[in-house]
Amino acid sequence: MAAQKKQQTTKRQRQEPDLLLEGGRVLNVYSGELLDADVLVKGERIWHVGPEPDSTGENTLRLDMSRKVLVPGYVEPHCHPWNVYNPVSLGEEFCRLGTTTLVCDNLIFYMMMGLERFEAFMAAFSEMPVKFFWFIRLVPQTPLDQEETLFSAANLKRLLRNPLALSIGEITRWQELVKGNPKIQEMIRFARTLGKRVDGHTAGAKYENLGIISRTGVDSCHESINAKEVLDRLRLGFHVILRESSLRQDLRELLKGVRENPLSLRRVMLTTDGSSPAFQLDSGMTDHLVGTAIEEGIDPVEAYRMVTLNPATYFGLEDRLGGIAPGRDADILVLGDLRNPTPELVMSKGRIVAEKGTLLSPFPVPEWKRFSSAPDKEFKVRANKDFFDIPVKGIRDGQTLSFPVIRLISTVITRIERVEFPIRSGLLDLSARHGLCRVAALDRRGTWIANGILDGYADGIEGIASTFNTALQILAIGQNPIAMALAVNRVVRIGGGIAAVEQGKVVFEMPLPIGGMMSEKSLKEVAVIEGALKEFLSDRGYPFHDPLYTFIFLPNDFLPEVRINRMGVVDIKKNEVLWPARRLPNKRRS
Numbered sequence: 001m002a003a004q005k006k007q008q009t010t011k012r013q014r015q016e017p018d019l020l021l022e023g024g025r026v027l028n029v030y031s032g033e034l035l036d037a038d039v040l041v042k043g044e045r046i047w048h049v050g051p052e053p054d055s056t057g058e059n060t061l062r063l064d065m066s067r068k069v070l071v072p073g074y075v076e077p078h079c080h081p082w083n084v085y086n087p088v089s090l091g092e093e094f095c096r097l098g099t100t101t102l103v104c105d106n107l108i109f110y111m112m113m114g115l116e117r118f119e120a121f122m123a124a125f126s127e128m129p130v131k132f133f134w135f136i137r138l139v140p141q142t143p144l145d146q147e148e149t150l151f152s153a154a155n156l157k158r159l160l161r162n163p164l165a166l167s168i169g170e171i172t173r174w175q176e177l178v179k180g181n182p183k184i185q186e187m188i189r190f191a192r193t194l195g196k197r198v199d200g201h202t203a204g205a206k207y208e209n210l211g212i213i214s215r216t217g218v219d220s221c222h223e224s225i226n227a228k229e230v231l232d233r234l235r236l237g238f239h240v241i242l243r244e245s246s247l248r249q250d251l252r253e254l255l256k257g258v259r260e261n262p263l264s265l266r267r268v269m270l271t272t273d274g275s276s277p278a279f280q281l282d283s284g285m286t287d288h289l290v291g292t293a294i295e296e297g298i299d300p301v302e303a304y305r306m307v308t309l310n311p312a313t314y315f316g317l318e319d320r321l322g323g324i325a326p327g328r329d330a331d332i333l334v335l336g337d338l339r340n341p342t343p344e345l346v347m348s349k350g351r352i353v354a355e356k357g358t359l360l361s362p363f364p365v366p367e368w369k370r371f372s373s374a375p376d377k378e379f380k381v382r383a384n385k386d387f388f389d390i391p392v393k394g395i396r397d398g399q400t401l402s403f404p405v406i407r408l409i410s411t412v413i414t415r416i417e418r419v420e421f422p423i424r425s426g427l428l429d430l431s432a433r434h435g436l437c438r439v440a441a442l443d444r445r446g447t448w449i450a451n452g453i454l455d456g457y458a459d460g461i462e463g464i465a466s467t468f469n470t471a472l473q474i475l476a477i478g479q480n481p482i483a484m485a486l487a488v489n490r491v492v493r494i495g496g497g498i499a500a501v502e503q504g505k506v507v508f509e510m511p512l513p514i515g516g517m518m519s520e521k522s523l524k525e526v527a528v529i530e531g532a533l534k535e536f537l538s539d540r541g542y543p544f545h546d547p548l549y550t551f552i553f554l555p556n557d558f559l560p561e562v563r564i565n566r567m568g569v570v571d572i573k574k575n576e577v578l579w580p581a582r583r584l585p586n587k588r589r590s
Contacts, residue, residue: 016057024065029309044350073100073331074286077311080274086518100331100348101131112515135169142471167197172558188217227257246279277527290341381446383488385481390428404578408456411544412553435459442474450581460540463487464500467516471555
């Protein structure tokens with residue numbers, strides 16, 4: 001009899017909810033109402049919403065939510081967790097401010113790790129206190145050696161089958177969609193058979209091209225820069241992700257495109273995209289986006305839907321995420337007021353993980369060495385000053401050459417400017433031109449180098465080198481080839497990062513030991529170093545607001561007008577190599 005009674009008690013305890021949030025008001029994103037309701041949580045799921053049931057017991061933790069508002073955990077639908085921070089440090093910051101689900105770009109991790117290690121990486125991050133999902137890139141952002149092998153259809157299909165992969169990631173080469181690229185078309189059809197989404201990147205696409213892109217099966221775009229572009233994309237059937245990032249602060253303008261048309265808001269989401277560390281800290285995360293939307297006259301219920309139910313529905317996860325209802329994941333935020341979206345308490349996966357803006361415990365740190373770069377991505381180059389000369393063949397000394405200078409007109413946008421340079425000792429002579437920098441893209445293994453000239457970067461920089469770019473190569477910029485070589489060798493020595501040299505000495509350094517792209521430090525610590533980089537470059541003439549984005553985008557193949565990558569100096573619009581890269585002899589590798 002005693003054993004039977006004990007068994008009944010144990011069974012009853014197993015049926016009891018773990019947590020009762022009582023006396024609060026729940027934002028029901030399904031009905032658009034703010035309702036008085038208790039919320040019961042059992043394990044990682046919501047058990048009950050409404051009047052308190054009889055199923056609570058003495059082991060149920062009860063929290064008083066009087067005068068509080070409960071809303072679903074926020075969803076970041078388009079995240080690049082590798083902007084010198086890493087996904088752990090970024091996830092911690094998102095989490096403490098209420099974002100409990102992140103849909104992340106796989107590009108850098110996949111390029112660093114290859115197929116099997118990236119799959120293991122996704123699995124490891126599924127154990128974090130918040131949810132990490134992924135979007136899968138079909139192509140890189142710059143031409144790569146063996147691109148077709150890494151981004152083969154077989155590899156991509158295997159990744160898309162993974163339940164942690166929610167969509168095809170932003171297709172930056174949208175011109176290939178317009179041309180009818182058969183591989184991309186095949187992958188879009190395959191994704192649709194799996195019920196996965198297709199995210200677009202349609203920056204600069206005209207209306208007629210947007211129609212073609214929509215017809216190919218692209219579902220969304222986050223590249224609108226004004227209200228008209230938002231409406232164009234909505235009218236063509238796209239889901240639209242409105243962006244507020246360190247690169248572009250457009251959100252208030254973009255909201256004008258949907259404010260007067262409430263029905264359109266059901267197909268709108270919000271993102272911070274790939275903002276810099278300092279911007280993330282200064283401006284907040286998803287909570288800041290919601291607050292901005294409310295300030296701009298968006299109905300608060302719709303503002304919250306844009307970061308909860310809308311992205312959950314878009315990714316086919318509305319049975320799990322995006323609302324406070326029975327059976328959904330227990331990702332719940334406690335707010336003091338609906339108009340103040342920064343949470344007082346954050347619950348993720350049924351556990352309280354942050355309170356008053358502070359994490360209760362840090363995220364587990366993965367074995368970064370296990371997920372670091374593959375052997376063919378390791379640094380095996382040692383530079384010397386003649387790497388950064390520009391040899392010219394077939395032109396005599398004293399004659400001139402019209403060279404395609406890369407003129408930087410914003411953080412990321414470039415123009416081609418033909419400039420005449422004299423030839424001396426078989427090399428391009430820059431000595432008569434003030435303010436120009438040499439620029440080079442250099443293979444990590446030391447097999448090739450692309451040389452160019454950069455205008456508008458900084459007129460007082462001796463040499464700076466960076467492994468932080470989406471080509472996973474080394475960029476070097478400066479006016480002194482000796483300083484440039486020393487800077488390259490310094491970033492190689494520290495295993496990746498950014499380093500600047502003046503008068504033979506390292507005067508700035510940002511180690512990025514995770515694949516040469518990411519720091520192991522906290523977001524706050526990285527933001528301090530980023531601030532020092534901005535100050536350093538500004539003092540030497542860098543005129544723009546975000547030098548990290550210049551490093552990211554200089555090798556890319558999808559923004560106008562001219563880039564430098566393993567092909568050389570390339571006219572992107574014409575797909576024409578203006579000055580080819582050159583091979584380096586074996587003796588120059590370490």
